[in-house]
Amino acid sequence: MADLRQDGDEAALDEARFLAAAACVRPGLEGNRSDKLLRLFDFLLKRSLEGHPPTEQQIADEVFSTGRTNAPRGDANVRVYVHRLRKVLKELPPGTDGDRLDLPVGSYLLRLVTDATEKDSDAGGIAAAVPAAPRPMLTRPVFRWSAVLVLLSMAGLAAWFALKPADETRLADSMPWAAISGSSRPITVVMGDYYFYESLPDAAGENQRRPDTRKLVWDRQVPTPEDLIIYQMLNPEKADRVLDTNQHYVSSGTIAGAFAVRAALRRDAVFRKREVRLISASQLSPDLLKSTDVIYIGQLSGVSAILRDPLVQASPLRLDDDLVSVTDMATGRKYRSDGVELRDEQISRRDYGYVARIPGPAGNTLIVIAALRDPGLREMAELVVDPSRLAPLRTQAVLSSQGFEALYQVRTLGSVNLGAAPVFQRAIRTQGIWDRSATTPEYRPIAAPSATPR
Structure with missing residues (x-):
């Protein structure tokens, strides 16, 4: 159990450092005054955190909105902007902790380069850069958010002082x-953000033994973990099939x-x-x-x-x-x-x-x-x-x-x-808005899972 906790802490730290390095990059791209270059970076950052390398055609469609379904293979516009982004990343100074992002030639995934990596490279050794930790659109528990956001704030502050x-x-x-x-x-x-809870399969169902039948649900009537507890209390027959996994979507x-x-x-x-x-x-x-x-x-x-x-x-x-x-x-x-x-x-x-x-x-x-x-x-x-x-x-x-x-x-x-x-x-009238008591809406049980907010 101790080893598992240690692995989880190291993964959280790697992800936090990756996002902190990204916070140092974005101001430099905004100062570059290229909207396409900034959109390209944001897209590659998202795919790198998810661990899914995009294709050249996906970049063309998602970033440059070419919308071509029968376009020939290869897109010079993509290659030009990827080259520009790679050059900007190399020219930007590293963060206060020495970390920076790099876009290797032949790859569309960003990687985190540390001081140790560059020292090993200069010495002729072989050292792998810290990979981008996969991150789903649903965030990890809130305590993970705190560490990431603090690092982002510190890195962003240093970057803006240096570049603006x-x-x-x-x-x-x-x-x-x-x-x-x-x-x-x-x-x-x-x-x-939006709170999600986990819905487990019916104990009497045929798919009860399949772990992939579990799903995350967002419902307007259950905006917090406390509301999920109320739901479980009012619906004891369903209480064991809903689970608070502390997931929030941003x-x-x-x-x-x-x-x-x-x-x-x-x-x-x-x-x-x-x-x-x-x-x-x-x-x-x-x-x-x-x-x-x-x-x-x-x-x-x-x-x-x-x-x-x-x-x-x-x-x-x-x-x-x-x-x-x-x-x-x-x-x-x-x-x-x-x-x-x-x-x-x-x-x-x-x-x-x-x-x-x-x-x-x-x-x-x-x-x-x-x-x-x-x-x-x-x-x-x-x-x-x-x-x-x-x-x-x-x-x-x-x-x-x-x-x-x-x-x-x-x-x-x-x-x-x-x-x-x-x-x-x-x-607008604001006098007394903090003095009046707001009405509490009547609790309405969950009828059906709502669609995920977009």
């Missing part, structure tokens, strides 16, 4: 960031958005000296909600109850049961996302993004950066770190209110965002 000039346009002068520019509190960046758009926001804060001299924490929504505690300025980034369906209750009391916008639309209770108008992202570059799609600011419970501030789906979330993450695009929020209604919200319509074509057009921006 100090005289760039300040976020602190634009809304919603001006609300926290005068604060000395730590900043907590909260990523929206979308790729949420992770990319959190990186972009944290990096933008580190570039601004006003925020640079403040501690910036990166956690998942399931890790947000009342203490952090009270003592830090909180920035939520994620899909609207991933907002946890601790943030959702005050937001619902302040805003007339309501997320509909289908999770792909919101209704403005003030006007009765519905805003619906087109949902899935299409690879057909001839068909545009629509999503909706959201930005809000409300006062926290103890003089602090809560900022919400969200969307119905990941395409809208990616666009909102770009919008909120660009002071020029935030300029329209400097209206009298927004500046004079304790809280405000803004809704944007986002247009996408394939995997490319075409921009965001403001739908409305308005002040």
